[in-house]
Structure formats: C-alpha cells, structure tokens
Amino acid sequence: MADLLQLVISEGSSDLHIRVGIPPVVRVHGILQRVEGPALRPEDTEELMRSITSEDHVQQIREKGGADFGFAFGELARFRVSAFKEKGNLALVLRQIPSKLLTMEQIGIPASVRDLLYKPRGLILVTGPTGSGKTTTLASLINILNEERDEAHIITVEDPIEYYHKHKKAVVTQREVNIDVPSFAEAIRRALRQDPDIILVGELRDLETMDAAITAAETGHLVFGTLHTTGAAKTIDRIVNAFPQNQQEQIRIQVSTVLQAVISQLLIPRHDKPGRVAVFEIMVNTPSIAALIRDNKTFRIQSDIQTGAKYGMVTLDSFLLEKYEAGLIAEEEVITKSQDPTTVLMKLQEVKAAKAAAEMSAKR
Secondary structure: OHHHHHHHHHHOOOEEEEOOOOOOEEEEOOEEEEOOOOOOOHHHHHHHHHOOOOHHHHHHHHHHOEEEEEEEEOOOEEEEEEEEEEOOEEEEEEEEEEOOOOOHHHHOOOOOHHHHOOOOOEEEEEEOOOOOOHHHHHHHHHHHHHHHOOOOEEEEEEOOOOOOOOOOOOEEEEEEEOOOEOOHHHHHHHHOOOOOOEEEEOOOOOHHHHHHHHHHHHOOOEEEEEEOOOOHHHHHHHHHHOOOHHHHHHHHHHHHHHEEEEEEEEEEEOOOOOOEEEEEEEEEOOHHHHHHHHOOOHHHHHHHHHOOHHHOOEOHHHHHHHHHHOOOOOHHHHHHHOOOHHHHHHHHHHHHHHHHHHHHHHHO
16 A cells, blocks of 8 residues: 555545556546556455554444545655445545645635635635545635634634644644544534634535534634535525525525635646646625525626626636636636636637737738
8 A cells, every 4th residue: 555655646646546356546637547557356455445544444334334534644645535335345545635735826726815814704615526626725725824813713624634734823723523523513513612713614514514604604703614516606505405495595694694705616637738727716795796695696696706806706717718828728628617608619719819810910
C-alpha cells in the first residue's frame, strides 16, 4: 500500500481505486489509468485495507457494508477513504488530500468571495458535484479566517476530517463524525454551547442537519456548509424540498433571511496543459433575491446573478467563457457544462468572429 500511495502522490493523482479483478487504478487530471501489474485477488484487497485501518472499521464494513475514515501518510499527504463491499469482496477508494492549503488565488476563487468571510452571521453554501473541489475551497476560506480573525472560535464538523488546521490567530476546534460526535446535527447543536463564531458543516446531508445549520445561522453565527448541487437556484430548492410540505413556506422565509451566498463550482480538464481548472458561479443574497426565495420564484434568480456584478456575482456561463477566451478550457467543455447552451453557443461564435477579425487586422 505504501508504494501505491507514493505513486498517487508522485503522479499528482486525486484518487486511488482498489477492486478485485483488476490492477489498482489511479485518477490523474480526471482520467482513470490502470497501474501496471496483476489483477487483485480478494485476499489482496483485504490485506491492503487492513494495512491502513483498524479492526473497528473492519467490523463496521462487515455489519453495515462500508466505512469512511481518514489517515495521514507520513508528512506527505492525508487520504480520505471509503471502504466497502462489492460483490461480496472488499473494495477501496482513497481520495488524496494535499497537505498544503491552497490560497484563493491558487484555486482561482473570485476575489469578491473574500468579502463574505467578514459577514457577522448567516449561511454560506459551497456546492458542486462529488470531486469538484468543495472541501479544498472551504479549507482555503477557513484558513483565511484562521489567519486574520483573532476574535474567532472556528468549529468544523467533518466526516472524516480532511484538512487539519493549526491554531493561528483564531482558535480552531475540529470534530469528526462517528469519532468525536455521533452526527452532524448533534455536533451543530452542541457547538452552540461551545462559544462558536464560525461553524463549518462538512455536508448538509439530511433534513436534521439542514435545520440545525439554519438555526445556528439565525442565532448569530457564520455557518459554512456544502451540498451536492449545481447552481444557486437548485441549491435553494434542494434545501426547501428536504422539508415536509407544511414547513416549506416557513423554511423559504428562514433561508431568505439567513442565506448570505451560494458558491457553486466545477473542476474542468485544462486544454493548454495537464491539470484541471476551477470554474464558479457566485450568488450573493440581495433584497431582490431574498424576495424571489420567499415567493418561490427561484427560477428567476439566474437573471439577478447576470446583472449582479456590482455585488460580486458571476454566472457559471460567463466564467466558462472567460476561461475559454484565456485558452484554459476547450470549447466542448464550455458547451457541455453551461447552464444555457443556446446562448453560450451564440457567444462562442461572437468570440470566434472577434478573434478572426483581430487576426485579419494583424496580418494587414
């Protein structure tokens, strides 16, 4: 296992897949690649799993079919592990967590997001599909708060803890679900008695956790959370629809009041060189957007984002086009990842026409 983990680090892989019947597989810049060698047998995958975990996790896999945990590989990196049964055999997926925290500039997070970190209270959501870099973005934001806010007590609740934060100007308390506390919702409720200023919730995965996070934001805390959604409107709908029908009107009112911003992101393969680039949609909750949330008209939020540049807002489509014009991503990525492909296609044609005209002018 040590050799495989060393390979993951040296190749800059994001994930390592271990399955019976094929050699180990690594994901490099979003593409799966098989490691040279024989196919793994059932006893191989069990031996690999036991080399990085405890008997408690083995028992959990036997009883529940899976276990999630994290571990450090020396000083080089941390890994988040999902161990599970597949066709009666043991399988593993290990996600590499870089040991070095990235800055906002290195990730490519728009500068306007920094202003959100100094809100006294409210809910800030970072959303996107699995593997889109949400955890890395949140770790970067928490690190800024840790370095700059000497009056802050930051509590993070994660499953498992991925980035370790040392105490800097702030005091940081990191709690791991199933190790330090039984659930996200319980951790949030307990956090309210632990003198918090900022609470990070690793995942708003159920109604109870969402309700606890909204309550924490209402009671004067700055709360960060993640959801597996794409786009601000879908994120708000996901929260509201998680509640019973008879509570949804009240939840819309609460969300419209406590929500500060939604930061949606994707990771897209680079066109100019190996690697991936992050693209974002930023929605800041203005009085106009709050009214749309209350009135159940989230489908109109996109229009407000398009005209909200002065508030630091940006649409995903405009971000995609900007990266395309800079030569960082391919045209097909812009089209397939855009929210309004028809309009984006028209704008792509305009960009191409402008480039062609510039080239003709240069030749003259």
